[in-house]
Amino acid sequence: MNYLSAENIAKSFGDKWLFKNITFGLNRGDKVALIGTxxxxxxxxxxxxxxxxxxxxxxxxxxxxxxxGYLDQSPTFDEQLPIIEVIFASSNPVASAVKRYEQALVSGDDDALTDILEEMDSLKAWDFESKVKEILGRLGIHDVDARFGTLSGGQRKRVALAKVLLEDPDLLILDEPTNHLDLTTVEWLESYLNTQNTTLLVVTHDRYFLDKVCNNVLELDHGSAYTYKGNYAYFLEKKADREEMEAAEIDKARNLMRKELDWIRRQPKARGTKAKYRVDAFEDLKDKASQKKYDNQLELNVRATRLGSKIIELQSVGKGYDGRELIHNFVYTFRKGDRIGIVGPNGMGKTTLLKLITGEIRPDNGQVVRGDTVQFGYYTQSDLDYQDGQRVIELVKEVAEVVRLGTGQTVTVSKFLETFLFTPSKQHDLVEKLSGGEKRRLQLLLMLMKEPNFLILDEPTNDLDISSLNVLEEFLSNFPGCLMIVSHDRYFLDQLVDHLFVFEGDGKIRDFPGNYSDYRVWLEEQESAARQAVAESKQAQKIETTPVAAIPKSTETNRRKLSYKEQREMEELETGMATLEERKSALIQLLNAGGTHEELTSWATEIEQISTQLADKEMRWLELSEWA
Structure with a gap:
């Protein structure tokens, strides 16, 4: 079933066509990745x-x-609305029914309540509240009464993502949904979209996400669109074939054009005396031959300042805010060639560690000792600093007129800009007219021109397209100095780091030897071993508490009664579950009432712990209830 069709669409800005004659369709169940520089x-x-x-x-x-349902890059809602009202301000009939149900309860209108109860039943809306809590919790949104206008850019994006997912649309269009999400949340979103019977069109640079979620790729390239019926890995293979074929066609057209040009020049000047069809064909050939071939990108190879033997030592470093410990007595000595990835949930202290290393903030205890030769290149999510009316080439020349390469050679800044995908014409564009990704790319380039030997990159992949990421990865893989990366891009981490600092909470940082995929495998093994230990413990307890006579001597299912010890255990479970439910309800009320950031985080963490305890107790109670 066709959901959406676009016939020969085109868009221009001024006298430049952005794209033209694009025909595209989305059918039910399609999950399409939109890719382009x-x-x-x-x-x-x-x-x-x-x-x-x-x-x-x-x-x-x-x-x-x-x-x-559409998630754009910069979502806007009424700044005065609380988060919960933003979520429920929806065209989703289920959300609307739940909102009217709550209003009827408050007003005490029995007639309205009777009508809405029937609608709630028909829409199967009774589990909507639990779905709201699950999605908001997964996206790290706990204070649902906070006003939208008080949120950061990343928090706004997560609220908008929660809203569009809860609307449960037939067709989802998502523009960079993984930006501002931590790795655990990205993996949850990936799983959520895979299990939902959703038709999807998504723009994202997360290549693992594209490979696991999408079954079609639509590429925008030089004003045209190309479709590929497969995942991202299939797209890479077929795109290379297409570019090779088109490059051969351009070479052929250029050779033929030389012959035709010679013929045009040898003919009489009067146009009417020439074969008109051949002149027209020459013009078409000229257009084809003037196309740019898909040449490999120039190698990005920037010189780094020499790094001495003493780099940085973290000597029992600790840091906290408002009574909450983010980093507890962390010890590490950096070595030449260190390539470290930093992962962990948002708000755990990752950026705090980077600021301690660079000296932007001081530790509460311990000491950060830096070598004399360390020269930082620190890329943050702050906005690019430029003047109104300033052009790209002018901004870059403020840093240097030429750039020294690792080979000892020098190149002009114009040539260096080309390595970061700024064409000669693009170099004279106004900086303010650049896209978000182009500004990020320029910001990275300016940092690298200063020849750092210790690179710290805080979410460098946000807003960068895949072509830019490939250029950056190629450079970083050959960077001779130390490298630290905070990123939610799993592919990027796997390509570039060889061990991780994993923020586990309560100030603990685990130094894990391996990349992110290695860590995920290790984590799954740990979780599997823990589940196995629990299962064996329960089995042992079950055997221990079962009278010998009651143990069946055959494989047939035999009924038995609970022992006195098991009856007591079941009663204690019921009492314990009731107590936990009461505490959970009280915590949810506290969350809804609002509080400080630390209180909200503490309450949310305790709710998660209680939910885990309840799940374990309920499972054991169900086991015992089979014999009750």
């Missing part, structure tokens, strides 16, 4: 499909009664 018009394309802006040419049609 920064500036090719991916967000504009999504806005046209979502009906937010019209195309200059062509037409977009959405099947009748299909509900579309």
């Amino acid at each position: 920064n500036g090719t018009g991916k967000t504009t394309f999504l806005n046209i499909l979502a009906g937010l802006i019209p195309p200059d040419e062509g037409e977009v049609s959405l099947r009748k009664e299909i509900r579309l």
Whole structure:
């Protein structure tokens, strides 16, 4: 069943066509990745499909009664609304029914309550509240009464993502949904979208996400669109074949054009005396031959300042805020060539550690000792600093006129800009006109020009397209100095780091030898071993508490009664579960009432712990109830 169709759509800005003559369709169950370099018009394309802006040419049609959910890069809602009202301000009939149900309860309108109860039943809306709590909790949103206007950019994006998921649309369009999510949340979203019977169009640079979630790829490239029926790995293979074929066609056209040009020049100047069809064919050939071939990117190889034998020592370093310990007595001595990834949930202290290392903040205890030769290159999520009316080439020349390469050679800043995918024409664009990803790319380039020998990259992959990531990965893989990366991009981490600092909470940082995939395998093994130990313990307890006479001598199921000890255990479980439920309800009320950041985090953590305890107790109670 076709959900959405785009016929020959085009969009231009001024006299430049962003894309033209694109025909595209989405069928039920399609999960399509939209790929293209920064500036090719991916967000504009999504806005046209979502009906937010019209195309200059062509037409977009959405099947009748299909509900579309759209997550854009900068979501906006009423700044004064609490988060919970943003979530429920929805066209989703289930959310609307739940909201009217709560209003009827408050007002005490029995007639309205009777009507809404029937609607709640027909919509199967009774589990909506638990779904809201699950999705908000997974996305790290606990204070649902906080006003939307008080949230950071990342928090706003997570609220908007929660809203669009809870609307349960037939067609989801997501623009960079993994930005501002930690690794655990990205993996949860990946699993959620895989298990939902959702039709999806998504823009993301997370290559593992693309490979596991998407079954089709749509590429925007030089104003045209190319479709690939497969996942991201299939796309890479077929794209290479296409570029090789097109490069051969361009070479052929250029050779033929030389012959035709010679013929054109030898003919009489009067156009009418020449074969018109051959002149027209020459113009077409000229267009083909003037296309740019898919040459390999220039090697990005920047010189790094020499790094001495003494780099940085963290001597029992500790740091906390408002009574909460983020880093507890952490000890580490950096060595030459260290390539460290930093992972852990948001708010655990990852950025705090980076600021301690660079000296931006001081530790509460312990000492950070830095070598004299250490020169930091610190990339943060802060905005690019430039003046109004400043062009790209002008901003870069403020740092240097030439760039020294690792080989000892020097190149002009214009040539160096090309290595970071800024074409000669793009170098003269106004900085303020660049896309978000292009500004991030420029920010990285300016940092590298200063020849650092200790790179610290805090979420460098946000807003960068895949082509830019490939260039950056190639450079970082050959970087001779120390490297620290905070990133939610699992592929990026796997390519570049050889051990991790894992923030586990309560100030503990685990130094894990291996990349992120190695860590996930190790973690699954630990969890599996823990589950096995619990199962064996329960089995041993079951055998221990079962009278010898009651143990069946055959494989047939035999009924038995609970022992006195098991009856007592069952009664204690019931009492314990009731107590835990009361505590959980009280904590939820506290969360809803609001509090300080530390209180909210503490309450949310305790709720998770109680939920785990309840699950274990309920499982044991069910086991015992079979014999009751």
